[in-house]
Amino acid sequence: MAHAHTQTLTEEQTRLPARVASLAPGIIFGGLVLILAALGWAFATEDGLVHFQYAYLTGFMAWLMVALGSLIFLCLQHVFRAGWSVGMRRIPEMIVSNFWPWIIVAFMPIFIPICMGDTTVYKWLDPAMVNPTSPLFDQILANKSGYLNKGFFIGRLVAYFGIWTLMARFFVKNSVAQDADGDPARTRRMEMRAAPLIMVFALSLTFAGFDLLMSLDPHWFSTIWGVYLFAGCMISSVSSMILLLMFIQNFGGMKHIGPEQYSDLGKLLFAFVFFWGYIAFSQYMLIWYANIPEETTFFHFRQAGEWANFSLLLLFGHLLLPFPGLLSRHIKRGRKTLAFWAIWMLVFHFVDFYWMVMPYLAKKLGHGMEVVFHPMDVLIWLGLGLGLFGLTLSRAKRQSMVPLRDPRLPESLAFENYY
Template sequence: MKTHNNFDEQFEFGGKARTWSLVAIVIGVVAIALGFLTGNVERTFANLLLMAYYTTCVSLAGAFFCAVQYVTQSGWSAAILRVPHAFIRILPIPAIILIVVVVAGLTMTHTITNHEGQEVVAPYLYKIWGAHDVTKEGSEHFDALIAGKSGFLNIGFFLARVVGFLAAYILLSRLFVKYSTNEDELAGMSNYDKSFKLACVFLVIFGFTIPVFAFDVIMSLEAHWFSTMFGWYNFAALWVTGLATMTLIIIYLRSQGYLSWVTQDHLHNLGQLMFGFSVFWTYLWFAQFLLTWYANIPEETAYFYKRWEPEFKPWFWFSIVINFLTPLLVLMARDFKRSTAILKTACIIIICGHWFDYFQMIMPGTVEHYHEWYSAVLWIEVGTFIGFAGMFAFLVLNALTKFKALAPKNHPFLQESLHHHI
């Protein structure tokens, strides 16, 4: 950027970033195709669900970030709002991919052996409640517990909820971008006031529905189990991975000469949020695990017992180490949060760490047993992750080029943000 306050310069997406993101997408497509062609259909569906849910959650974090900043009338973040705005702009794409994966996983079936040794026709995803005749009284496959939940867990209502929630998030969050870009053109407080009111509505809707969204997409994979903490546990993962991804993109933009007005003080704030919500995630992880353990409720302890089987137990403990101890030690010191290199490392650790977190949520209830624990993460997992990461990077950086400026130049708190110091 030519001057410190040159807010009119647009982002240009090209060079190595564009090339490598496209290469990553190709790697992902090849890995997914090979997964289906080599007979690893169930495992490929599980990985598609994992990454579609992950990228949707990270995109949603952009909308939540904007809403929180408007409701709290925060000034420090005004200078970096274009990055979460880009997350909002791309949200429809991972949301549509997630819906396609869920629908395909529910409608495509195969024969499996259930826990009672019976062969049943079941979908590739949500096999416990989506299997044929599990709610039909008198059937040899009848499951009384699932039948009791069938008013909520039935395909029609399930898909209506998933699609309805995502549509509401997309429609509401896109108004944040609309009002902000209108603000650039018209100035004044009118659009900021609209954003404030919108944020209040969005947070109420988001707060009540995001736990149900997590219950539907992830927890219902193991429909015999239930935890009222699971929705907030997922929210904590959504928020901290979104913060890490935003921070990583901001660091990249600064390294390319953009966002020159963003200082170490802004990055420090983002580091504080990542540190704090990594601890919050750990609190929910520990509470969900410990309460289930000492309550000794068989239908709930089965969830964790499965994750203590040999092929998952090392990843179970690795997840808590990488998602709690590592961010705690890396981001605890003030100087560490003000070091771009250390902060970038912390972001990468958190992004990869919460992939393992989602892996632990999805794989044990979706994929048949692996031979060894180290065979649970192989080329399908790595290739799918790379593909979705490349897609996300490409979409976000391309979305940034659509803004006339990388700063909301008529935001009422922009000057406060430019002079932010802690």
């Protein structure tokens, strides 16, 4: 429930502050330096390039979820005809505008080795594993070869990124164009298409999760995997929106966004922290109860040795601590407290993806149940994150930071929670 009060926008509030715009190139450059430093470290370390590939996949997927979460956030706001979020909608729009070309460019260190048939990360790309005459022959993989084969895999990856890019372009193009022509039909068009696009998004996210993450162990499967990734999408994207908004406001921009909008973003963050816990428990409980060998291998490895402690770290850091931490209304309305939990959740979002991917590296390098942490893991994650944030700010300076002629903007500016 909400009631209204009157607010008007100044020119300063509708533009990205010049100081923020001037910082964007430096942020991007800093991110690139961190990634190059990690690459240099990889060349200087035994098995460093193998580690780099797994670490890059971890970092890339963590930040890809931010962009995908922003994309589904836009879809949901249009489907529900939400008014409260219109004043800050340019933040997720600018995040998703990076799909072409920069997110696709960032995907190339993963995509190019796949096209070359490199088996470092995706071992099932080795043709010998489906050749009955080979000593590496794998019957389970041979049964799945109609889906898990190089050509079809590449085709699916192109389709996923093509779908996401076109979806992002549709929403951003219509929203920005409405600033110029004020045509309310653009709002109706986005509302009408958002619902079917949610279904397209759900399928693409689910199968991309199967392909890029689940197929790291081609024997393992989980039917709830796509929903688990969706929860991570929303947590990471809402956290990123909160931090980007606060960063811009620290330099004098977007002052029309206040405790009311932050409160609702905090509610979303809290809701999806709980939802993530519910899905994570459901996935674990169903696999434990069924006790099918092809399913239990995933958790069996992560419950042994050092990975058992890492799993507990994920449980406490991603659910048991932030759940009570975000309960209070005052925490969700306070800038410092909400910023703390947004940063916290982004860090543990990375921990979640580290927990998904890096045990396979430990197996590959023969480290058994050891956690194979290396500083390059964090450098890559930070570098890609700085790149995404810097590119978002760079794009934001090209147009108004507020959808000035959206018919629901007055509702957004007048929004105030009762509770």
